[in-house]
Amino acid sequence: MFEDKFTRVLYIDLSKKSFAIKSRPDLFEKWLGGSGVGIQLLKEECPKNTDPFSPENTIIFAVGPITSLYPLASKTVAMFKSPLTGNLGESHAGGRSAVSIMMAGYGAIVIKGKSDIPIYLSIFDNEVRFHDARAIWGIKDAITVGKIIRQRETFSGQRSIMRIGRAGENLVSFASLNTETYRHFGRLGLGAVFGSKNLKALVIAGKRTINLTDPKAYLRVYKNILDETTSSLMKKYHDLGTAVNVLPLHEIGGLPIENLNKISYEGAAELSGENLAQNYLGRRIACTGCPVACVHIAAFRDPHEEEKYFYKTSMIGYDYEPIYSLGTMLGIKDAKGFLKLMDRTEKLGLDAMSSGVALAWATEMLNKNIVTESETLVKFSFGDWEKYIEGLENIVLMPNDFYKALSRGTSYASEIYGGKDFALNFGKNEMPGYHTGAATHLGWFLGARHSHLDNAGYSMDQSLKGDYPEPEKLVDNLIEEEANRQILSSLVVCFFARAIYLNFDNTINCLKTIGIDLTKEELKELGMEIYRQKMSYKTQEGWLPSHLDLPKRIFETPAPFGKISEDYMKKAVDHFRDRLEKDFQ
Amino acid sequence: MRIEIIDPDRCVGCEICMLACVRRQGFGGLAKSKIAVHSSGGMEKGFTVLVCRACSDPPCAAVCPTNALEVRKDGGVNLISEKCIGCKNCVEACTVNSIFWDNEANKPNICIYCGFCAMNCPHHVLYFNKEWGKKNV
CATH class of the missing domain: 1.10.569.10 (Aldehyde Ferredoxin Oxidoreductase Protein, subunit A, domain 2)
Known part of the structure; x- marks a missing residue:
C-alpha cells in the first residue's frame, strides 16, 4: 500500500485559476510513479492531436514511491506534448524538484489551461497560489527571475524554483525549464509550453513525515545502497x-x-x-x-x-x-x-x-x-x-x-532551407554528444524521448567494439534496455544509479520497506508495459520512424569502430517498425 | 560543540544529514530533522549548515515556560516532550537558528547528539566529537 499523500495528484487549471487535489491510488498502485504514472495522466488529460501550444496541452510532473527515501531517488519526470517534435515530450530533472514535490504532499502535478496574464505558481502543502508575473515577464536573465522569487516566497533555502527565460516566453520550440539555477528540464521544449500558458515559474516546497512499513529494514537497505553509491559512482x-x-x-x-x-x-x-x-x-x-x-x-x-x-x-x-x-x-x-x-x-x-x-x-x-x-x-x-x-x-x-x-x-x-543531410536531429530532436556507432544513433532515433539515455546505445557501441549482432538483435536489445529503464524512471531514480537499481534485489528491498511487494519478473513486466504505453502514445500522435529520416552525415563521418552501414540501419529500423506494429500498438 | 561543522565549504547541499536524522528516528521525509542545510541565497553561493551547538548555558532552556527543555550536564538540552506546550519560545531564543519546528507534532526538533548525521555525511562537513563536554563543562 502506498502512503496517502504520495498518491495525491494536484490538478491545476490555469484558465480558471483553480485547483483540485484528488487521491489516485489506482494510478500509483498500477504504474508506480514517474514515467509510468506520467504517461497515463498525459493520456487521460491531453486529447489526441493536441496542439502543443494550445491550452489543452498538459504538463505533468511526477515523482516516485522512493523519492526522498533512497540515495539518488532525486529526479522528477515531466511529461507534455513537445512543441519540438509534435509528439511525446518527456524530460527529467533533479535539483530539489523531486523531494520538494514529495514533501509538499503529491505524487504528481497536472497543469492545464492558459492564464490570461503572466503568472507564477507557489505550492506549499495544501496551498496553491496564483501570483501576478507581469512585472517579471520579459526580464533579460532567467537567473534574475529566480532571485526575485527567492525574495518573495517562503521556505528559504529549501525549495524548488522552476522558471523559464525569454526563450520560453517567445515560444522557442527547444526552450528549457530551469530549476535551482543549474538543473534543467532541458529537452523537448517544456519551457515553451510554460510560455504558451503564460506560466513564468513554479515554486514548490514542504516538510512532512513519511511513515515506513519497516523502519529497521529501511536503515539497513539504505546503508547498503549508500555504500554502493559512494564506492562506485562517487569517484567518477x-x-x-x-x-x-x-x-x-x-x-x-x-x-x-x-x-x-x-x-x-x-x-x-x-x-x-x-x-x-x-x-x-x-x-x-x-x-x-x-x-x-x-x-x-x-x-x-x-x-x-x-x-x-x-x-x-x-x-x-x-x-x-x-x-x-x-x-x-x-x-x-x-x-x-x-x-x-x-x-x-x-x-x-x-x-x-x-x-x-x-x-x-x-x-x-x-x-x-x-x-x-x-x-x-x-x-x-x-x-x-x-x-x-x-x-x-x-x-x-x-x-x-x-x-x-x-x-x-x-x-x-x-x-x-535544405541541408537535411547534415541537420543532426533524430525524431526531430537534436542529437546528443556521442558518435560511437550504430547503436547510439538507433537508440535515440527509436527511443521514446529521442535521448541517449532512453536505452544507452552509446554504451552498447563501446562494449560491442564493432562486433555488432544482426540489426534485428541490436534493436531487440535496445528495446529491452529501454523497457528496463522505465522502472528507473518510475521509481524515480537518477540513471547514474542504473547499476544499483537494475540490480533488482536492491529495488525489491527498497519497495518492501514501504510495503510494496513486487518480484523481479513483475517489475520487468511493468517496465515493458510502460514502454508499450509510451510507444502507443507516440504512434497515436503520428510517429513512424523511417530510415530515410536519418541524417546522411552519420554515415559519412567514421565512428570509432568503422563507418556506420546504411543498410544495417535500414534493416534495424524496418525491424523496429515490425515490432512497433506487432508488440507495441 | 558536539556536532562540529568542520568545513561548511565542502557541503554540496545533498541534505543526506537531514534525511539520516529522520531515518534514525524511524521515519522518512524532512519534518523531523534536527539539522538543516540551506542554500545561502541561491545554489551558487554555497550552503549553510545549522545544528545545535550544545550550549553550556542554553538560551532555549531559559525561555521555556514549562521546563520542557532540561539542561544537560555536558551541554545542550533534552526535550521532555510531554511538558512541551508548543509555544515556540525556544525557536525564537536560539541565536544560531538551530531549533526547527515539527509542524506535524507541534513540537521542537531538539538534537539528541547521536552523531548519525555526521556518520552519514559523505563529504566530511560534519564531525561527531564524542569527547565534547567530558572535561571542560
Whole structure:
C-alpha cells in the first residue's frame, strides 16, 4: 500500500485559476510513479492531436514511491506534448524538484489551461497560489527571475524554483525549464509550453513525515545502497562531473566536432573535465538526497568590458552534453568561450543541446553557401564564440524568417532551407554528444524521448567494439534496455544509479520497506508495459520512424569502430517498425 | 560543540544529514530533522549548515515556560516532550537558528547528539566529537 499523500495528484487549471487535489491510488498502485504514472495522466488529460501550444496541452510532473527515501531517488519526470517534435515530450530533472514535490504532499502535478496574464505558481502543502508575473515577464536573465522569487516566497533555502527565460516566453520550440539555477528540464521544449500558458515559474516546497512499513529494514537497505553509491559512482562523477567523458570520447573518436564533420581536434584538452576543474571549478553541488554531487560549477572571473580592473565573477554550471553542443560541435577551442556561451544559454533559458546543434547546422549552411549572411545575420565560423553569442540571442529574438524557422528546431529549418543531410536531429530532436556507432544513433532515433539515455546505445557501441549482432538483435536489445529503464524512471531514480537499481534485489528491498511487494519478473513486466504505453502514445500522435529520416552525415563521418552501414540501419529500423506494429500498438 | 561543522565549504547541499536524522528516528521525509542545510541565497553561493551547538548555558532552556527543555550536564538540552506546550519560545531564543519546528507534532526538533548525521555525511562537513563536554563543562 502506498502512503496517502504520495498518491495525491494536484490538478491545476490555469484558465480558471483553480485547483483540485484528488487521491489516485489506482494510478500509483498500477504504474508506480514517474514515467509510468506520467504517461497515463498525459493520456487521460491531453486529447489526441493536441496542439502543443494550445491550452489543452498538459504538463505533468511526477515523482516516485522512493523519492526522498533512497540515495539518488532525486529526479522528477515531466511529461507534455513537445512543441519540438509534435509528439511525446518527456524530460527529467533533479535539483530539489523531486523531494520538494514529495514533501509538499503529491505524487504528481497536472497543469492545464492558459492564464490570461503572466503568472507564477507557489505550492506549499495544501496551498496553491496564483501570483501576478507581469512585472517579471520579459526580464533579460532567467537567473534574475529566480532571485526575485527567492525574495518573495517562503521556505528559504529549501525549495524548488522552476522558471523559464525569454526563450520560453517567445515560444522557442527547444526552450528549457530551469530549476535551482543549474538543473534543467532541458529537452523537448517544456519551457515553451510554460510560455504558451503564460506560466513564468513554479515554486514548490514542504516538510512532512513519511511513515515506513519497516523502519529497521529501511536503515539497513539504505546503508547498503549508500555504500554502493559512494564506492562506485562517487569517484567518477564527483571529481570531474560528467565532463570526465570528454577526453575518453575524443580519444576513441566518438566526440562530434564541428557539426560532426570531424571527430578529432585540438580543442578537446582545453574543454576537458580535467582542464575545467583545474582552472575554473568553483563549487560542486548535489541534488537533494544524492551524495554524488556531479553538478560542477565554474567560477569564471571576467573583466568588465568598459572598465579596467573591474571584474565580475560568474558561477556557471557545466556538463558533458553542453560542452559537446556549445563547445566541440561549434569548434570552440577555448574554455572561456565555451563558458560564455553556456552562461548566455542559461540566461536565455534555452536547451543547450538543441541550441548548439542548431548553430552548428547554420554554420555549415553558411559555409556551403546554401544560405547567406542575409539569413544568418552573423558570419558564423567554427570556433568564433562571440558570433555564436549573437546567434543564441537571434534564436530567441527571431529577427527574421531564418531564425523564426531555426527556433523551431533543425528538422523544421532544414525542411525550408535544405541541408537535411547534415541537420543532426533524430525524431526531430537534436542529437546528443556521442558518435560511437550504430547503436547510439538507433537508440535515440527509436527511443521514446529521442535521448541517449532512453536505452544507452552509446554504451552498447563501446562494449560491442564493432562486433555488432544482426540489426534485428541490436534493436531487440535496445528495446529491452529501454523497457528496463522505465522502472528507473518510475521509481524515480537518477540513471547514474542504473547499476544499483537494475540490480533488482536492491529495488525489491527498497519497495518492501514501504510495503510494496513486487518480484523481479513483475517489475520487468511493468517496465515493458510502460514502454508499450509510451510507444502507443507516440504512434497515436503520428510517429513512424523511417530510415530515410536519418541524417546522411552519420554515415559519412567514421565512428570509432568503422563507418556506420546504411543498410544495417535500414534493416534495424524496418525491424523496429515490425515490432512497433506487432508488440507495441 | 558536539556536532562540529568542520568545513561548511565542502557541503554540496545533498541534505543526506537531514534525511539520516529522520531515518534514525524511524521515519522518512524532512519534518523531523534536527539539522538543516540551506542554500545561502541561491545554489551558487554555497550552503549553510545549522545544528545545535550544545550550549553550556542554553538560551532555549531559559525561555521555556514549562521546563520542557532540561539542561544537560555536558551541554545542550533534552526535550521532555510531554511538558512541551508548543509555544515556540525556544525557536525564537536560539541565536544560531538551530531549533526547527515539527509542524506535524507541534513540537521542537531538539538534537539528541547521536552523531548519525555526521556518520552519514559523505563529504566530511560534519564531525561527531564524542569527547565534547567530558572535561571542560
